[in-house]
Amino acid sequence: MASVGLAACGSSTTGTAPSKPDKVQIAAEGPFTGDQASIGAGALQAIKLAVNDFNKAGGVNGTQVQLLIWDDQHNAQTAQTLQSQGIADPTVLGIVGPMNSGVVLGSVQGLQAGTPPLPFVSESASNVKVTDSGWSVAHRVNARDDAQGPADGKFMIDQGAHKVYVMDAQSDYSTALADQTEKYLKDHSITTKRDSVKAGTKDFATIITKIQSFGADWVYFADEGPEAAPFVSQMKSHGLTIGQNIQFLGTDGEEDSSIITTSQGAYVGAYATNITADPAGVSGSAAAAYVTAFKAAYGADSVSKAGPFYGSAYEAAQTLLQAIKNSPVNNGKISRTDVISHLASDTFNTIFGSVKFNSKGDVTGGGIYVYQAKGTEMVVLKQVSG
Amino acid sequence: MGTFLQQLVNGLELGSLYALIALGYTLIYGILEMLNFAHGDVFMVGAFLAAGVAAVLVHNEVAAVPAGLAVAFMIVVAMGGAGFLGVGIERVAYRPLRNANRLAPLITAIGVSLFLESAVQVWVSPAPVLVPSHALVPQTLIHTGGIETPFTGLLLFVVAVALMIALDAFVFRTRFGSAMRATAQDREAATFMGIDVDRVIVVTFFLASALAGMGGVLFGLHYGIVDFFMGYLLGIKAFTAAVIGGIGNIRGAMVGGLLLGVLESLIGGFISTQFQDVFVFLGLILVLLVRPQGLFGQPLTDRA
Numbered sequence: 231m232a233s234v235g236l237a238a239c240g241s242s243t244t245g246t247a248p249s250k251p252d253k254v255q256i257a258a259e260g261p262f263t264g265d266q267a268s269i270g271a272g273a274l275q276a277i278k279l280a281v282n283d284f285n286k287a288g289g290v291n292g293t294q295v296q297l298l299i300w301d302d303q304h305n306a307q308t309a310q311t312l313q314s315q316g317i318a319d320p321t322v323l324g325i326v327g328p329m330n331s332g333v334v335l336g337s338v339q340g341l342q343a344g345t346p347p348l349p350f351v352s353e354s355a356s357n358v359k360v361t362d363s364g365w366s367v368a369h370r371v372n373a374r375d376d377a378q379g380p381a382d383g384k385f386m387i388d389q390g391a392h393k394v395y396v397m398d399a400q401s402d403y404s405t406a407l408a409d410q411t412e413k414y415l416k417d418h419s420i421t422t423k424r425d426s427v428k429a430g431t432k433d434f435a436t437i438i439t440k441i442q443s444f445g446a447d448w449v450y451f452a453d454e455g456p457e458a459a460p461f462v463s464q465m466k467s468h469g470l471t472i473g474q475n476i477q478f479l480g481t482d483g484e485e486d487s488s489i490i491t492t493s494q495g496a497y498v499g500a501y502a503t504n505i506t507a508d509p510a511g512v513s514g515s516a517a518a519a520y521v522t523a524f525k526a527a528y529g530a531d532s533v534s535k536a537g538p539f540y541g542s543a544y545e546a547a548q549t550l551l552q553a554i555k556n557s558p559v560n561n562g563k564i565s566r567t568d569v570i571s572h573l574a575s576d577t578f579n580t581i582f583g584s585v586k587f588n589s590k591g592d593v594t595g596g597g598i599y600v601y602q603a604k605g606t607e608m609v610v611l612k613q614v615s616g
Numbered sequence: 617m618g619t620f621l622q623q624l625v626n627g628l629e630l631g632s633l634y635a636l637i638a639l640g641y642t643l644i645y646g647i648l649e650m651l652n653f654a655h656g657d658v659f660m661v662g663a664f665l666a667a668g669v670a671a672v673l674v675h676n677e678v679a680a681v682p683a684g685l686a687v688a689f690m691i692v693v694a695m696g697g698a699g700f701l702g703v704g705i706e707r708v709a710y711r712p713l714r715n716a717n718r719l720a721p722l723i724t725a726i727g728v729s730l731f732l733e734s735a736v737q738v739w740v741s742p743a744p745v746l747v748p749s750h751a752l753v754p755q756t757l758i759h760t761g762g763i764e765t766p767f768t769g770l771l772l773f774v775v776a777v778a779l780m781i782a783l784d785a786f787v788f789r790t791r792f793g794s795a796m797r798a799t800a801q802d803r804e805a806a807t808f809m810g811i812d813v814d815r816v817i818v819v820t821f822f823l824a825s826a827l828a829g830m831g832g833v834l835f836g837l838h839y840g841i842v843d844f845f846m847g848y849l850l851g852i853k854a855f856t857a858a859v860i861g862g863i864g865n866i867r868g869a870m871v872g873g874l875l876l877g878v879l880e881s882l883i884g885g886f887i888s889t890q891f892q893d894v895f896v897f898l899g900l901i902l903v904l905l906v907r908p909q910g911l912f913g914q915p916l917t918d919r920a
Binding site: 263264265267268400425426427428430432433435436437439440443456459460463464467468469488491492493494495 | 619622623626627629630677737742743744746748749750755757764766768769835839840841843845846849880881884885889890893
């Protein structure tokens with residue numbers, strides 16, 4: 231394939247320099263504003279940084295990558311509209327995102343049906359269906375629900391849980407994850423009660439009364455994040471203090487230190503698991519250098535505000551950009567078909583070490599990390615598995 | 617039984633918030649026979665004004681002035697700000713269309729609603745904003761006879777009921793209240809009787825919106841958090857409450873709000889949280905099938 235690219239460029243330029251594509255675009259997609267901006271905004275900062283770093287290092291054979299910003303606001307219909315521009319434009323070679331499982335599942339068929347299909351690398355979509363459905367466009371760097379649910383269940387049991395109140399937020403992501411966790415708990419003879427809240431719920435008094443009459447010692451809440459602060463804040467005002475007479479385990483969106491502030495401290499002591507590593511919490515010089523670069527770009531307090539996915543977003547962008555760079559250039563063009571085959575076959579260097587996608591599009595060995603709210607920060611405790 | 621009573625209390629607290637906002641829908645419908653779809657967002661703006669005042673007065677969880685004074689400032693700014701916003705909306709979006717097709721002001725109302733949501737999202741904050749309630753109101757948990765409620769929940773209920781009684785007295789006992797009722801009954805006849813109808817409408821919008829502003833203050837103090845989208849769902853619920861009670865009827869809105877809150881709480885508590893809204897709106901349909909005019913009818917408007 232490389233020789234074809236060289237032959238094509240031989241007519242316009244001299245020498246053996248790699249052929250330069252005319253235009254390379256990728257898109258960042260996620261909930262960058264709206265109720266989930268606390269997840270999306272930090273991821274977008276990371277992707278911008280990744281593209282900048284990649285361009286500084288020479289881009290794709292000298293061509294600077296242009297970043298399109300698709301703010302889907304956690305809405306699959308908005309996502310389809312945004313993606314349709316990219317599907318129609320052959321110089322848009324891939325998407326970093328979408329971030330929400332529900333958005334992926336609501337828009338992936340359009341991406342797959344594009345000619346050629348438009349690949350994506352998600353930094354946070356964890357529903358098993360994202361990669362289990364056989365779509366060649368689907369990739370993700372984060373761990374899956376069927377790894378996270380058992381890991382979450384085991385963590386609570388190890389901490390001494392007896393009665394767990396399991397809640398979801400009525401989304402593709404949270405319902406599937408809560409199902410996995412509840413199943414693990416039941417299989418291990420833990421008494422559970424299942425409940426569900428609508429996204430945007432502010433009044434939790436009814437549910438808190440149910441938690442109290444059930445006599446739960448743990449509350450497990452699979453949620454994208456926005457409901458956590460009012461929930462734990464009302465738990466406290468109704469006499470359920472986290473760390474004292476109740477324990478709380480949240481999921482990715484709740485690995486967010488802003489919840490400590492917006493719940494006026496009620497969240498302190500709560501645990502949350504994340505399906506991606508926090509660069510500030512893992513060992514490795516590349517991750518440490520990234521944290522330094524992130525702070526230099528966005529300010530000293532930016533990392534604590536960046537949400538749970540600022541590491542995986544950079545990682546996802548790195549894999550996509552390297553796959554594009556490895557793809558052949560024919561007459562100044564890179565084909566998305568080649569990007570997809572390179573995503574499938576290549577090994578990528580990232581801030582978390584080398585990464586390779588399996589045949590489904592999942593990374594091998596994606597870890598689950600437990601964090602705890604201490605002071606004003608989410609502090610990483612350890613890596614767990616089910 | 618204890619759990620039942622507890623859920624009842626939970627429902628009354630949520631319901632009193634619905635009722636406060638429902639009053640605004642009903643007041644404006646009573647006078648103008650129009651649905652002020654932006655009302656839920658006026659409530660949201662009121663909540664943000666209160667949060668803004670709190671942010672200025674509270675630093676590091678300590679109020680710079682006595683807490684009572686800080687809350688008073690929040691109330692004045694939120695009620696006043698929301699009130700004038702309501703008056704402004706009427707002037708800009710509804711008055712020019714007063715004699716137009718009935719659908720026209722409904723469309724502008726939806727426009728105003730979207731405008732307010734987007735404006736707050738873009739200019740103020742796309743993320744939820746904290747109201748430092750711990751520095752402003754006692755965080756005590758009140759126990760009585762096996763029932764527990766946070767102080768702010770009780771505050772919400774007491775203030776809402778007091779405001780409803782005051783509004784009821786204003787409309788039914790004062791001279792201006794008579795003018796309002798006359799305008800509601802027949803706007804033209806009211807004009808012939810020397811009533812300044814425009815002034816009645818402006819005052820009605822101010823009152824309705826100020827009540828929503830107060831709702832915003834109480835919401836912030838009780839839940840400790842506000843966001844730009846909060847008026848949407850609450851607005852729809854409050855509108856439902858107004859319809860259940862009989863839209864246009866003040867006492868109906870109060871009862872409708874409390875009833876809706878209690879229904880939600882009991883259904884969520886004893887049947888299913890997932891099917892909460894299904895049952896609530898099923899209830900609405902049943903009420904309307906049996907009494908299309910709502911529980912209390914429409915004594916303020918018997919036209920149309």
